[in-house]
Amino acid sequence: MQHYDVAIIGGGPAGLTAAMTLSRSLRRVAVLESPADPRNAGSHGVHGILGLDGVSPAEYRSRAWSDLARYGMAELHETEAVDLVPDPRGGGFEVVTEDGGPFWARRVLLATGMTDIIPELEGFRECWGASIIHCPFCSGWENRERAWGVVTADPEFARKAPRAFAAWSDDVIVFTDGEAPAGDLGVETVTGRIRGLRHDGGDLRAVELDDGAVVERGTLLWQLDQRPVPLVSRLAKDRGLALREDCYVKTDGSCRTSVPGLYSAGDTITETQGAIESAASGSTAAFQIIEDETA
Structure with missing residues (x-):
C-alpha cells in the first residue's frame, strides 16, 4: 500500500492549488481524479485567475500539472475514491478506490465538487x-x-x-x-x-x-440544483461526516470537517462556485493541514 502525507480527492482548482501549497511544503501528495469528464468540461474557459484567464479547463489542468511536476511531490491517480476507512491504529485513512488499489494518507482533503442535476430537456x-x-x-x-x-x-x-x-x-x-x-x-x-x-x-x-x-x-x-458526489454521501452516512441542510459539507471556517483529519474545500462547501474562490479555498485547506500537523 502506498503512503502519502495527504490524499486529495478531486483535481480541480481547489485540489490542485492545495497540491501546490503542500508540494512546496515538502508533503508527499496523491491527487485522485476520476477519469470521467470533470464537471466543468463543458465550460468554454476558466475566468478570473490572472495569467490564466480564458484557458480551457483541460489546459488549466495541464498547466497546473506542469507546475506541480517541478517539485516532484504530487502524483496523479486517475481513479475514483469510493470510501475512506479511518486507520484503527490511531490516525490517517485508507483511501479505497474503484479499481481496488488502496492508498494510506495521514490527512485527506475532499475537493470533489458537487453533482449538478441536469434537466432532461432537449437542447x-x-x-x-x-x-x-x-x-x-x-x-x-x-x-x-x-x-x-x-x-x-x-x-x-x-x-x-x-x-x-x-x-x-x-x-x-x-x-x-x-x-x-x-x-x-x-x-x-x-x-x-x-x-x-x-x-x-x-x-x-x-x-x-x-x-x-x-x-x-x-x-x-x-442555477441548477446540486447533490453531493457518492463518496461524500457515503461518508455522511457511514463515517459521521456532517453536512449542512443544503447538502454542502459542513466545515469550521478553516476547511476542517467533523471528522478528524478530514478536510473539505472548493465547491463541496459553498454555493459560491467560481474557479478563483475554489483555488483560494484549496490554499486555505492546505495551510490548515500543515498547521494542524505541527500543532
Whole structure:
C-alpha cells in the first residue's frame, strides 16, 4: 500500500492549488481524479485567475500539472475514491478506490465538487456552459448584450434580477418553469413549464414552453440544483461526516470537517462556485493541514 502525507480527492482548482501549497511544503501528495469528464468540461474557459484567464479547463489542468511536476511531490491517480476507512491504529485513512488499489494518507482533503442535476430537456446539454450559464461572473462577459432569461422560482431573486444583471444585459425576463409566482414580481415573468430549447450548435435561440409558446432568448442563467458526489454521501452516512441542510459539507471556517483529519474545500462547501474562490479555498485547506500537523 502506498503512503502519502495527504490524499486529495478531486483535481480541480481547489485540489490542485492545495497540491501546490503542500508540494512546496515538502508533503508527499496523491491527487485522485476520476477519469470521467470533470464537471466543468463543458465550460468554454476558466475566468478570473490572472495569467490564466480564458484557458480551457483541460489546459488549466495541464498547466497546473506542469507546475506541480517541478517539485516532484504530487502524483496523479486517475481513479475514483469510493470510501475512506479511518486507520484503527490511531490516525490517517485508507483511501479505497474503484479499481481496488488502496492508498494510506495521514490527512485527506475532499475537493470533489458537487453533482449538478441536469434537466432532461432537449437542447440543454448542448447549451450548458456556453449560452446556459450558472454564474454571471464566470460567463456573463461572453453573454453580454444578449437577451437573458433567468430561471428561478425564488421571488426575491426574481425581483432583483433586472438590476443584478443589468451590466450584462438590458433585456432580462424571468422564467418560473411552471411554478406560480408569489405575487407581483415587478419584472416580466413567464410562468409556463419549459419543455425544450432551440439552439444553433449550443448557441441558444429560444425557449419552448409546454403550451407551445416560443420565447426568444440568447442566454439563460440557470442555477441548477446540486447533490453531493457518492463518496461524500457515503461518508455522511457511514463515517459521521456532517453536512449542512443544503447538502454542502459542513466545515469550521478553516476547511476542517467533523471528522478528524478530514478536510473539505472548493465547491463541496459553498454555493459560491467560481474557479478563483475554489483555488483560494484549496490554499486555505492546505495551510490548515500543515498547521494542524505541527500543532
